[in-house]
Amino acid sequence: MTDIEEEIKEPWTPLAESIDNDDAQGVVSLLESLDTADAARAIDRLEEEQREKLMTLVEPERAADLLDQIPYAQVVDIVDGLEPEHAADIIEELPSDTQADVLGDLEPHEAEEILGEMEPKQAAGARLLLAYDEDSAGGLMRTEFLAFPQTAAVRDVVENMRANAETYSDFDVQYAYVVDGNACLAGVLRLRDLLLNPAGRCVADIMLGKPLSVHHDMSQEELARFFDDHHFVGAPVVDADDHLIGVVLAEDVAEAEVEAAADDFLKVSGLSGGEELRSMPLKVRSMRRLSWLSVNIGLNVMAASVIAMFQGTLEAVIALAVFLPIISDMSGCSGSQAVAVSIRELTMGLVRPADLFRVLLKELQVGLINGLALGCLLAVVALAWKGNAWLGIVVGAALMINTIVAVCLGGLIPLVLKRFDRDPALASGPILTTVTDMCGFMLVLGFATLALAHLT
Amino acid sequence: MTDIEEEIKEPWTPLAESIDNDDAQGVVSLLESLDTADAARAIDRLEEEQREKLMTLVEPERAADLLDQIPYAQVVDIVDGLEPEHAADIIEELPSDTQADVLGDLEPHEAEEILGEMEPKQAAGARLLLAYDEDSAGGLMRTEFLAFPQTAAVRDVVENMRANAETYSDFDVQYAYVVDGNACLAGVLRLRDLLLNPAGRCVADIMLGKPLSVHHDMSQEELARFFDDHHFVGAPVVDADDHLIGVVLAEDVAEAEVEAAADDFLKVSGLSGGEELRSMPLKVRSMRRLSWLSVNIGLNVMAASVIAMFQGTLEAVIALAVFLPIISDMSGCSGSQAVAVSIRELTMGLVRPADLFRVLLKELQVGLINGLALGCLLAVVALAWKGNAWLGIVVGAALMINTIVAVCLGGLIPLVLKRFDRDPALASGPILTTVTDMCGFMLVLGFATLALAHLT
Numbered sequence: 008m009t010d011i012e013e014e015i016k017e018p019w020t021p022l023a024e025s026i027d028n029d030d031a032q033g034v035v036s037l038l039e040s041l042d043t044a045d046a047a048r049a050i051d052r053l054e055e056e057q058r059e060k061l062m063t064l065v066e067p068e069r070a071a072d073l074l075d076q077i078p079y080a081q082v083v084d085i086v087d088g089l090e091p092e093h094a095a096d097i098i099e100e101l102p103s104d105t106q107a108d109v110l111g112d113l114e115p116h117e118a119e120e121i122l123g124e125m126e127p128k129q130a131a132g133a134r135l136l137l138a139y140d141e142d143s144a145g146g147l148m149r150t151e152f153l154a155f156p157q158t159a160a161v162r163d164v165v166e167n168m169r170a171n172a173e174t175y176s177d178f179d180v181q182y183a184y185v186v187d188g189n190a191c192l193a194g195v196l197r198l199r200d201l202l203l204n205p206a207g208r209c210v211a212d213i214m215l216g217k218p219l220s221v222h223h224d225m226s227q228e229e230l231a232r233f234f235d236d237h238h239f240v241g242a243p244v245v246d247a248d249d250h251l252i253g254v255v256l257a258e259d260v261a262e263a264e265v266e267a268a269a270d271d272f273l274k275v276s277g278l279s280g281g282e283e284l285r286s287m288p289l290k291v292r293s294m295r296r297l298s299w300l301s302v303n304i305g306l307n308v309m310a311a312s313v314i315a316m317f318q319g320t321l322e323a324v325i326a327l328a329v330f331l332p333i334i335s336d337m338s339g340c341s342g343s344q345a346v347a348v349s350i351r352e353l354t355m356g357l358v359r360p361a362d363l364f365r366v367l368l369k370e371l372q373v374g375l376i377n378g379l380a381l382g383c384l385l386a387v388v389a390l391a392w393k394g395n396a397w398l399g400i401v402v403g404a405a406l407m408i409n410t411i412v413a414v415c416l417g418g419l420i421p422l423v424l425k426r427f428d429r430d431p432a433l434a435s436g437p438i439l440t441t442v443t444d445m446c447g448f449m450l451v452l453g454f455a456t457l458a459l460a461h462l463t
Numbered sequence: 464m465t466d467i468e469e470e471i472k473e474p475w476t477p478l479a480e481s482i483d484n485d486d487a488q489g490v491v492s493l494l495e496s497l498d499t500a501d502a503a504r505a506i507d508r509l510e511e512e513q514r515e516k517l518m519t520l521v522e523p524e525r526a527a528d529l530l531d532q533i534p535y536a537q538v539v540d541i542v543d544g545l546e547p548e549h550a551a552d553i554i555e556e557l558p559s560d561t562q563a564d565v566l567g568d569l570e571p572h573e574a575e576e577i578l579g580e581m582e583p584k585q586a587a588g589a590r591l592l593l594a595y596d597e598d599s600a601g602g603l604m605r606t607e608f609l610a611f612p613q614t615a616a617v618r619d620v621v622e623n624m625r626a627n628a629e630t631y632s633d634f635d636v637q638y639a640y641v642v643d644g645n646a647c648l649a650g651v652l653r654l655r656d657l658l659l660n661p662a663g664r665c666v667a668d669i670m671l672g673k674p675l676s677v678h679h680d681m682s683q684e685e686l687a688r689f690f691d692d693h694h695f696v697g698a699p700v701v702d703a704d705d706h707l708i709g710v711v712l713a714e715d716v717a718e719a720e721v722e723a724a725a726d727d728f729l730k731v732s733g734l735s736g737g738e739e740l741r742s743m744p745l746k747v748r749s750m751r752r753l754s755w756l757s758v759n760i761g762l763n764v765m766a767a768s769v770i771a772m773f774q775g776t777l778e779a780v781i782a783l784a785v786f787l788p789i790i791s792d793m794s795g796c797s798g799s800q801a802v803a804v805s806i807r808e809l810t811m812g813l814v815r816p817a818d819l820f821r822v823l824l825k826e827l828q829v830g831l832i833n834g835l836a837l838g839c840l841l842a843v844v845a846l847a848w849k850g851n852a853w854l855g856i857v858v859g860a861a862l863m864i865n866t867i868v869a870v871c872l873g874g875l876i877p878l879v880l881k882r883f884d885r886d887p888a889l890a891s892g893p894i895l896t897t898v899t900d901m902c903g904f905m906l907v908l909g910f911a912t913l914a915l916a917h918l919t
Contacts, residue, residue, distance in 0.1 A: 043688050044812040051813050076691065078811055169659060202658045203625060232499050235532065238714070240696055258694070261717030268724030269807065275732065276803030277796050283804050284813065285825040292825075293832040296800050303796050304837060307789045308844055314785045315848075321784050325777050328784040329770045332791045332900065333763045339792075340733050340759050344752050347732030348739050351725065355534055356500040357507050357740065369741040369748075376749040381760060388764055392771075444788065 018045055019052035026057045031064045038073070047077050051286045059088040062097060071100035079266075080282040083112045091117075095124035098133075103150040104259055107136035135252075144230055145223035147263060148244045148253030153183040155210055157193050162206040164196070184243055184251055185214045192220055192243050192251040220245045221255060227267070228356065230260045271350060274432035275343075277303070306437055310335075310444035317452035324462045326393055327455055330385070330402045334451055337381060337406060338413040338443040345370050345417030346435045353425055360426035366418045374414035382407030397461035405450035413443040474501055475508035482513045487520045494529070503533050507742045515544040518553060527556035535722075536738035539568045542577075551580035554589075559606045560715055563592035591708075600686055601679035603719060604700045604709030609639040611666055613649045618662040620652070640699055640707055641670045648676055648699050648707040676701045677711060683723070684812065686716045727806060730888035731799075733759070762893055766791075766900035773908035780918045782849055783911055786841070786858045790907055793837060793862060794869040794899040801826050801873030802891045809881055816882035822874045830870035838863030853917035861906035869899040 018041055025033035038046055050058060050073065062070045062085060074082050074097065086094050086109055098106050098121060110118040110133055118137075122130045132150045139145025153175065155164050164183065168175060183201075185194040194214030204213050220243045221233060233242065234257040241256040273282065280295035314321070314331065321327055349366065352358035358366060386403025390396055417439055421431035455462060474497055481489035494502055506514060506529065518526045518541060530538050530553065542550050542565055554562050554577060566574040566589055574593075578586045588606045595601025609631065611620050620639065624631060639657075641650040650670030660669050676699045677689060689698065690713040697712040729738065736751035770777070770787060777783055805822065808814035814822060842859025846852055873895055877887035911918060 043692050047811070048813055078813070165658060168655070198654045198658065199624070202621060202654060229500075234714075236499050257714055258690075258717065261714065261721065264721045265717065265724055268721055268728060269810075272724060272728045272731065273803055273807065275728065277800045278803055282807065283800075285804065285808065285822065286813075289828050289832070293829045296797070296829065297833050297836055299800070300793065300796055300833060300837060301840070304789070304793055304840055307792050308841075311785045311789050314788070315782070318781055322778070322781050325774055325781075326771070328777050328787065329767045331784065332770070332788045332904075333760070333767050335788045335792065336763050336795075336896065336900075337756065337760055340756055341752070344733045344739075344755070347729055347734055348741065351729070351738065352741065354725075355503070357504055357534070357742075366741065372745050373749045373752065376745070377753050377756060380753055381756060384757070384760055385764075440792065444792075448788075 017052075019049040022049045022061075023053055023057055026053070026061050026064065029064065034061065034064055035069070043076050046073070050077050051081070051284065053286075055084070055088065055288070058085050062089060063093050067096040068100045070097045074101065075105070078282065078284060079108075080284055081286070082109060084287075086121075087113060087117065091120040092124045094121045099125055099129050103132055103136060103253075104147060106133045107139075107146065108141065111137055111141060139223060142227045142263070143223065144221045144225040144244045144255050145253070147227065147230065147259050148223075148255040149259070150253045152243075152251075152254040154186050154251060155183060155196070157185045157187055157209075157211040157214070159185075159210050160206065161201055161204050161208045161210060161213070164201060164210060165206070182241070184218075184254075185210050186251055190251065191249040192218060192245055194218055195243070218243065220251075222247075223252060227260065227263050228354070230255060231264050232356070234260055267354075271354075271432040274430065275347075275436055277436075279433055303437055306441040307444075310441050310448070313445050313448040314452065317448075317456060320452050320456045320459060323459060324398070324455055326389075326398060327402075327451060330389065330405075330451060331448060333385065334402070334406050334409060334447040335440075335444045337385075338409045338447050339440045341374075341377060341381075341410045342413035342417035342439045342443055343436065345373075345414045346421055346431075346439060349418050349421035350431050350435070353421060353431065358422065360422045363419060363422055366422060367415055370415045370418035371411065374411035377414065378407040378410035381410055395462065397458050401454040401458055401462070402451060405447065405454055409443060409447040409450055412446050413439065416442060473508075475505040478505045478517075479509055479513055482509070482516050482520065485520065490517065490520055491525070499532050502529070506533050507537070507740065509742075511540070511544065511744070514541055518545060519549050523552040524556045526553045530557065531561070534738065534740060535564075536740055537742070538565060540743075543569060543573065547573075547576040548580045550577045555581055555585050559588055559592060559709075560603060562589045563595075563602065564597065567593055567597060595679060598683045598719070599679065600677045600681040600700045600711050601709070603683065603686065603715050604679075604711040605715070606709045608699070608707075608710040610642050610707060611639060611652070613641045613643055613665075613667040613670070615641075615666050616662065617657055617660050617664045617666065617669070620657060620666060621662070638697070640674075640710075641666050642707055646707065647705045648674060648701055650674055651699070674699065676707075678703075679708060683716065683719050684810070686711060687720050688812070690716055723810075727810075727888040730886065731803075731892055733892075735889055759893055762897040763900075766897050766904070769901050769904040770908065773904075773912060776908050776912045776915060779915060780854070780911055782845075782854060783858075783907060786845065786861075786907060787904060789841065790858070790862050790865060790903040791896075791900045793841075794865045794903050795896045797830075797833060797837075797866045798869035798873035798895045798899055799892065801829075801870045802877055802887075802895060805874050805877035806887050806891070809877060809887065814878065816878045819875060819878055822878060823871055826871045826874035827867065830867035833870065834863040834866035837866055851918065853914050857910040857914055857918070858907060861903060861910055865899060865903040865906055868902050869895065872898060 018037065022034065022037055025037060041049060050061070053061065098109060110121065122133060125133070136146065136150065183196040184192060185196055187193045194216045195218040196210055196214050200213045219237060221230065223244055223246050239257060241254045243251055244253040244255050246252050277299045278295065279299050283292055283295060349358065382403040385406045386399035389402045390399035420435045420438055424431045424434055474493065478490065478493055481493060497505060506517070509517065530541070554565060557565070566577065578589060581589065592602065592606065639652040640648060641652055643649040650667070650672045651674040652666055652670045656669045675693060677686065679700055679702050695713060697710045699707055700709040700711050702708050733755045734751065735755050739748055739751060805814065838859040841862045842855035845858045846855035876891045876894055880887045880890055
């Protein structure tokens with residue numbers, strides 16, 4: 008492996024060539040020689056059309072494997088560009104939960120075209136999953152699971168497993184489920200117990216009865232907590248009538264959690280349109296970033312207009328212009344820390360929107376200490392620079408008060424947004440900086456106006 | 464459950480009372496009546512001493528379960544406050560990987576005291592794990608696994624499993640491993656195959672030979688990719704001599720990934736000391752935040768000192784003071800977006816430090832478009848406000864150029880930091896904003912100085 012890696016420093020060049028030459032064999036052997044990370048990197052570097060062509064050059068099963076390896080943000084674009092019958096062949100090879108994710112992220116008419124080309128049974132399964140909220144147990148579950156009637160004997164189960172070994176080997180499932188005559192969940196069968204019991208025994212006698220199950224509308228956070236509590240590989244999902252409809256794997260919930268954490272990271276960084284990859288078209292990348300920046304520049308102009316109101320003071324004490332960006336930036340930093348703590352505590356379920364008062368109290372204490380420390384620091388800098396104690400008092404007091412405001416607001420804003428079902432990661436930052444900028448500018452320039460006689 | 468929840472809106476009040484009254488029975492029945500989220504919240508709201516006392520009131524096994532439910536940031540503090548023999552009793556009940564995590568995060572002499580109180584075999588196991596880097600397979604693995612000699616028969620294995628059913632039920636392991644005479648990994652045994660084969664068969668005949676294993680120093684990112692490729696519940700971990708030393712579970716790797724993503728989120732938000740919970744002591748919360756803020760205020764003062772160099776220009780055109788914070792903030796926003804894309808692409812393995820030129824090229828394109836758009840927008844605002852086209856040109860051109868600089872730098876800084884083994888999530892932000900602030904102030908005020916005749 009190392010030899011090949013050293014040989015092919017940029018594996019996308021030969022990959023692109025093989026694709027352009029319709030050399031399916033070359034593509035397959037090249038991809039097989041690469042580890043997953045290099046394969047993903049090589050596919051990332053291809054042109055959009057080459058990526059789509061790659062999917063049609065290889066067998067649908069391998070194409071599905073490749074889709075599993077590359078970032079999800081690319082998968083939808085690729086499927087989007089394929090002919091519906093090609094896309095259907097590949098999607099049929101994906102696990103049911105991924106099928107539903109991809110189809111759900113396509114335009115409805117495109118998803119419908121692909122569903123029309125899929126095997127009717129698979130299409131029906133995908134439609135079922137599409138009906139659920141993608142962050143619920145119904146949306147995260149897979150429909151590949153083993154279920155046996157409660158009247159079956161150990162022998163029947165073992166024979167069935169032997170006969171279908173091929174099919175079942177694709178199932179990421181470690182348990183079999185037992186259902187009653189109404190297709191309702193009756194018990195869970197551990198493979199271990201099949202092993203330790205005589206062949207003639209009825210599964211109803213050896214199953215674990217009253218099994219824990221999750222309701223199809225259980226949220227992703229609740230599922231994460233469920234799997235924290237119970238170290239299961241998966242849990243059966245039931246509908247309102249207790250019918251067994253699927254199985255949600257701890258692995259899939261964990262993956263959804265990683266995505267949610269990454270999503271928060273992107274949103275606080277000002278990327279509101281989801282994952283951006285540099286292989287995406289320039290227009291998409293630029294527009295997604297601009298949509299956020301253009302809101303922000305509006306808010307910025309609004310906040311800075313406060314400065315214009317104090318033109319006279321500024322003209323008299325030009326040194327204040329140096330401190331305005333410092334106070335704006337430092338308040339933003341102090342507030343962002345509090346925002347991050349609130350978002351994390353909300354995610355961990357340690358704080359709820361109703362806890363406003365407790366959060367305010369806790370942040371007020373930190374705000375007082377840190378405001379005092381930063382305010383004194385800045386006052387000393389101002390004094391040292393201009394030798395004017397009043398200038399120190401003005402900028403120090405402004406930073407102190409504004410830090411307290413920023414820290415309290417930063418703690419509260421995510422809770423209030425959550426209360427009104429808005430996304431804290433997305434909106435907290437701009438709201439915070441706009442308010443603290445306005446407040447900060449007003450404090451510095453207001454205090455300076457009051458102390459004008461001592462500053463000039 | 465719902466009734467109780469409605470009754471006890473603030474479950475920490477009765478919990479605190481029961482703890483203060485040494486009412487172990489009351490504590491247990493109260494905790495049992497709460498779901499995990501409420502239990503975690505209730506424990507979070509206790510005083511530090513109450514939390515420690517709670518751990519000594521209940522059985523060590525239950526205490527270990529509780530530690531599993533509360534945020535990890537609290538676990539170390541709690542264990543830290545316990546008597547070594549108490550701590551040892553509880554730690555013995557934790558899974559081996561968590562044992563090593565907790566002991567590794569304590570002060571070395573405290574960890575040593577607790578290890579001294581632990582059962583010698585468990586202490587030896589914990590010491591073994593402590594020796595590995597916590598982000599490697601060795602650090603993430605568990606030492607609870609099933610291994611059988613390759614000469615064993617199916618019957619032997621089944622009998623052993625039956626005899627030790629109690630012990631093994633604590634193992635989160637779905638496979639058994641087969642080792643040769645040198646304790647080297649020889650194969651993997653699926654429970655299914657024990658089921659389908661006669662009792663007298665030798666396990667060497669039915670095991671899957673040449674099993675995939677991971678080396679103890681495989682990194683967390685590589686492990687995540689490994690489990691993406693192979694949908695295993697766990698993988699055997701081997702040392703340099705191919706000895707089987709543990710098993711790493713996909714579940715534990717996923718959890719480490721969630722933590723890493725949350726960690727990036729905290730770091731870009733200016734929380735460099737790890738997870739902060741509002742239940743932590745005020746001093747800790749305030750100091751951790753201040754340590755970051757005080758570096759930042761230094762950088763801020765440095766950047767703003769550029770403004771002082773252009774005092775004459777500012778005095779002549781006071782309107783410029785309004786635009787300085789806008790240009791500083793907008794450049795920061797544009798740069799942060801590029802930073803986030805680079806950090807994500809680094810995490811996903813799509814970009815490497817050597818890809819500097821490609822990233823520069825990609826970001827330059829976005830920077831040109833977005834810089835032009837934002838620059839024009841700000842120019843129009845300036846023109847509309849002061850009716851002076853030259854002011855529009857000065858601030859528009861400065862924002863345009865500074866956006867290009869910020870976007871390119873934002874894309875490159877994480878790669879450079881990664882190249883020198885620094886943490887991109889932690890250091891990218893401050894470096895970026897300091898450079899772009901200085902550059903932005905210099906551009907606006909420099910251009911204004913050149914065009915001074917047209918501005919006054």
